Amino acid sequence: MGQISRRDFLKRTGVTVAGLTVASMAGVDLKPVRAQVTRIKLEVRKGKQVPSVCPYCAVGCGMIITESGGKIINIEGNPDSPVNLGSLCPKGAAAYQMVDNAERQTKVLYRAPYRDKWEEKPLDWAMQRVAEKVKETRDKYFIDTADGKTVNMNPAIASLGGSTMENEWNYIHQKLMRSIGVVYMENQARI
Numbered sequence: 001m002g003q004i005s006r007r008d009f010l011k012r013t014g015v016t017v018a019g020l021t022v023a024s025m026a027g028v029d030l031k032p033v034r035a036q037v038t039r040i041k042l043e044v045r046k047g048k049q050v051p052s053v054c055p056y057c058a059v060g061c062g063m064i065i066t067e068s069g070g071k072i073i074n075i076e077g078n079p080d081s082p083v084n085l086g087s088l089c090p091k092g093a094a095a096y097q098m099v100d101n102a103e104r105q106t107k108v109l110y111r112a113p114y115r116d117k118w119e120e121k122p123l124d125w126a127m128q129r130v131a132e133k134v135k136e137t138r139d140k141y142f143i144d145t146a147d148g149k150t151v152n153m154n155p156a157i158a159s160l161g162g163s164t165m166e167n168e169w170n171y172i173h174q175k176l177m178r179s180i181g182v183v184y185m186e187n188q189a190r191i
């Protein structure tokens with residue numbers, strides 16, 4: 001028998017085997033599930049595999065994205081990644097749903113003050129509105145001096161980041177926020 005790489009081993013066993021074993025112990029008929037898993041695995045092997053990084057958080061788990069016929073058909077952990085060694089947390093493991101999900105919201109929804117209905121709006125409209133509101137709030141609440149000292153701050157705006165923001169993004173974001181006087185900033189999803 002030829003050498004089997006660590007990655008191949010994990011691809012052939014791993015989560016699939018663990019899931020099937022638990023279900024089998026519970027007396028569930030697994031024949032249709034096995035057939036479906038085999039079909040998916042075969043399809044995935046035929047596809048083009050591209051290494052990538054999970055976009056959800058700063059852990060930066062390695063992923064393998066499989067493409068076939070111009071469509072993403074599978075996303076799973078990359079066993080070659082020293083960060084996650086092939087595993088993914090539940091969020092990362094569900095990343096495929098970002099691509100293939102009829103329920104995913106792809107349009108801007110706006111609910112005007114005192115209304116009970118959401119309206120669809122173009123993305124450009126939403127960006128413009130956010131910019132106008134930031135400028136309006138900045139101009140209205142900016143404090144340049146307090147107790148005779150220069151403070152140049154704006155206590156009316158806070159910035160809440162996300163864990164996907166990496167160093168470079170955080171650096172630019174800090175510059176932008178400080179330039180309009182923001183002092184309340186959080187750039188990680190730990191709230």
Ligand code: SF4
Nearest residue numbers: 054056057061089092
């Ligand atoms: S969300 Fe989960 S899978 Fe994605 S990088 Fe973070 S820990 Fe890894």
